[in-house]
Amino acid sequence: MSHVIYKIVQHDEGWAYTTNGVFSEPFGTHAAALAAAKRVAREQRIPGDTHVIQYENDKGEWVSETASGSDRPETDVQDGN
Numbered sequence: 001m002s003h004v005i006y007k008i009v010q011h012d013e014g015w016a017y018t019t020n021g022v023f024s025e026p027f028g029t030h031a032a033a034l035a036a037a038k039r040v041a042r043e044q045r046i047p048g049d050t051h052v053i054q055y056e057n058d059k060g061e062w063v064s065e066t067a068s069g070s071d072r073p074e075t076d077v078q079d080g081n
Contacts, residue, residue: 003073003074003075003076004075004076005077006019012026014028014029014033015030017033034079038077041075045074050066050069051066053067
């Protein structure tokens with residue numbers, strides 16, 4: 001099972017949350033960014049439906065696999081303040 005960590009950081013003259021080098025939209029306050037990160041982390045843990053997905057890999061080949069809706073990551077929010 002994967003583990004996703006959302007970190008609260010200063011960004012674009014405001015605040016944002018980031019994970020794996022990707023930033024959220026900027027928020028005007030630290031509290032707003034923290035609330036958004038907590039909401040997103042909670043939503044990531046919600047089970048969904050199982051689907052067959054198709055994607056092109058780095059070799060240009062199309063791959064089909066089943067994505068289980070119950071395979072949800074563990075999540076945490078880290079706040080440096």
